[in-house]
Amino acid sequence: MGMNSFAQTAFVKGVVLDEKNLPIEGVNVTCPNNNIQTDEKGFYEIAIPSNQIITIEFTHISLKKASLKASLKPNEVYVFNMHMNDQQEQMGEVIINSNNKKSVQGIITFEAKDIRFIPGANAGIENVLKTLPGVNSNNELSTQYSVRGGNYDENLVYVNEVEVYRPFLIRSGQQEGLSFINTDLVQNIEFSAGGFQAKYGDKMSSVLDITYRNPTQFGVILEMSFLGGSLAVDAVSKDKKWSAITGIRYRNNSLLVNSQETQTNYTPTFADIQTNINYEASPKWQWSFLGNISQNKYLYQPLTRQTNFGTADAPMALAVYYEGQEKDKYDTYFGALKSTYQVSDSFTLKFIGSVFHTIEQEYFDIYAQYRLGEVDINIGSDTYGDIAFSRGIGSQLNHARNDLDALIANLEVKGFKNWKQNQIEWGVKYTRESIRDRVSEWEVIDSAGFSIRPPIVLPKNDEPYQPYSGLLIPYQYVYATNFTNIDRFSAYGQWGRKDNLGTNEIWYNLGIRMQSWEVSGDNLVSNFQTIFSPRAQFAIKPNWEKDMLFRFTVGVYSQPPFYRELRDYDGVVQPDTEAQKSINFVLGNDYSFKMWERPFKLVTEAYYKKMTDVNPYTVDNVRIRYAADNNAVAYAQGLDLRLNGEFVPGTDSWISFGYLKTEENIDNKGYIARPTDQRLKFGLLFQDYMPKIPSLKLYLNMVYNTGLPGGSPAYSDPYLYQNRLNDYRRVDVGFSKVFIDQKVGMSNNKFFKNFKELSLGFEIYNLFNNQNAITNTWVRDVYTKTEYAIPNYMTTRVFNLKLNMRL
Incomplete structure (x- = not known):
């Protein structure tokens, strides 16, 4: 009863x-x-x-x-x-x-108000995404993430229905700086890890859909910390027709990067200004403008590094001494104009135009001398902890003069029609991508006085026993100049409906996408290609005592190559590169229930992706280099679980678990792990407060991932190097003392009487000081010719102080 x-x-x-x-x-x-x-x-x-x-x-x-x-x-x-x-x-x-519309679509939604307080080396929306099942990253300095076996280039990001882009040349998470998304401006956050509808774009992995808020009154948000600061201002005209929200951010990552094992003179600065302006011309016609200007400067002068590895019985170390510096600069400009016209109560048209311009340079000359050897472990020795016996001595010189100028323009029309219980959506879009790119980089490796040549170069090198008659060339050398234009035309249409099947509710959605594109440019033979991507979703909510929702999605997710996917290992554009294709199957269940008299939801999704025309790639930190040959097939399969609810009354927390296996078969050599094969994942995002002092709050962000494949040395066969990095373990914790908010109340002090929020936070990044690796450095033993995989470690424990206020 x-x-x-x-x-x-x-x-x-x-x-x-x-x-x-x-x-x-x-x-x-x-x-x-x-x-x-x-x-x-x-x-x-x-x-x-x-x-x-x-x-x-x-x-x-x-x-x-x-x-x-x-x-x-x-x-x-x-x-x-x-x-x-x-x-x-x-x-x-x-x-x-x-009607659980977002759950029916398999979309996760977040409360934007809490995201600003979740601790992380790169705090923001991406920081929270990395706690979800199926979303993986082992780089706390990067805002990029992989989803269900895909790479960083397979994720769609929209802000106010406008697709946004990242700089092209960034090769390290240290260089990334700020995400395009300004958390202070966000109203709604929606994320799908796969199986999304046809109205979203042509990418294979995920979609992040952000909506900025439309302010209703004047307001100010200010944040300051040891890593930088941000300011956001809401403004509304007297007649309420105009409103604007503007955010300014500055960040300096020196505090984080100086915690790494490489000693440096390092000045990374990132700044941007972003604005969203809305104008209501009439009750039926609205206009909005989204603009962003950002500048990332990365000045890097490494000094020394010592990495200890091996075992307790046979400890080894790599000691490196550097000369030279790196100077990188990324300037990006973005503007989008959107007009929404309400033709009738059931019919809406939207017109969107956007331009993205990026000017990037990557210049470095870094000379490194290294020693690889055994460590003195005799306590009391004058050389305790230093290399006592060298197994390898050498040097290398890395050089780059890379420049890129890209202009991407979009024009789009979208329509929405509600008819009885049916919803019809359609859209057409034209995109012009114009890229001017010069890549010039090389690496010279010297070991014991002999210049090491790449193994693919003939004749064979038998020095010092026989004189070498071949040319002296760098170990790695990439030089290319590409003037490339890509014209794209895409369209989609989809139909959705809600119905009843007996006493059960059902939803279904059918859609299809199409894209045609042509690659042209200097010294290129134009190539025109077309793909079609049908997709279907079905959901049913049985009339049971238990609140259950079941979803099934099947669809083709094709990804026409973007510029980086067209450029091969030698830096040359291959216009014949085809779209990567996958068939996705997703089966999901949402179970809503009450525990401890509070609401909870358990979301479970099983998925399988079969991929063809795969473009193999390597990952070095966050730099992806493609073969541009479509010479592989692959698959990804897994299970995602997420339990969220009020573990503490009045707060939203969640626990997530993910299992993933993804492999590829290159040139029919057999299946091996893909670079994103992150087998197990556990995430926890937890919020709490002291019952007797509710103004003292705690935020906990914990991620555990099993190790990713560690890559392979240059020019080597990846089938021979299937080692893995160590597990990625990271806990970030934040403590916040709230002085003023809607729950605590307002201040009687005259200075603080206009404050709506005021809090002071103390954060500890990498609480347990775990050593996490992002990639391997490969060094060869002079005597045994053994290649050692030496991990490149990420940040250690770091402390930060943060002040938040809202007027």
């Missing part, structure tokens, strides 16, 4: 606020057979009957009445923040009929 009563109940909760966004205590919240009052923080939670339209009334002795109509499913929890005033009643204005 109790279980049946429980199954017929749903919940509405939230905070009641006044015109100044201050919490209101003592508001009567009433629905049939239930009546409660908001507490001193304005919070309420009320149980309502499910599967019927219920009116909830909000009344207060000094304010006008407000009401809300809601229709929820059994056990469903809906969060609604009500605004009340003393001017007019609000009755019947809001109808909630929650």
